[in-house]
Amino acid sequence: MYSTPAGTLYHNRIAEHYGITYQFALPYIEKEEWYRTIDDIGLFVVFQGYPYGLNTGDVFNQYSYAGARIRKTRCYYITKEADGKRYYHKATCSKVTNKDYPYYNKKDCALEGAYPCPECNP
Incomplete structure (x- = not known):
């Protein structure tokens, strides 16, 4: 070279x-x-x-x-409530029903317009 x-x-x-x-x-x-x-x-x-x-x-x-693909251990899932508000949850939260679309940091969840879940407090 x-x-x-x-x-x-x-x-x-x-x-x-x-x-x-x-x-x-x-x-x-x-x-x-x-x-x-x-x-x-x-x-x-x-x-x-x-x-x-x-x-x-x-x-x-x-x-x-x-x-x-790197599998990260900490992930969050976003749900949409009846009032239209979106929340992100820990994977173990009982409100999570669909785990098809994981988010690997809170910033990405916030960019999707989701707030932290008041129950699981991610």
Whole structure:
């Protein structure tokens, strides 16, 4: 790898010197597949433009991605009361009936317009 002490890479200059050109493009990946890498911890690697074959102009392109979901031990759930007010609760609160949508901090609950439950006092 060629770089200056400041870390500026010279890959493009080297490619230009040897007459190498390549158009970089991100691969098309379905939204659901991206969610694992964007919303949680993820790794995305792109390897593009490696020439192979003698004077064929063919290049090897490959990508790989992986995602991991971190399960947090402290989570809150939001309920909506009959009067329209929203409250966030501890997971053990008896008022929680649906645990499909967890929130992992109180700030996110507040951003959803929810107040702390007066019974479980999260």
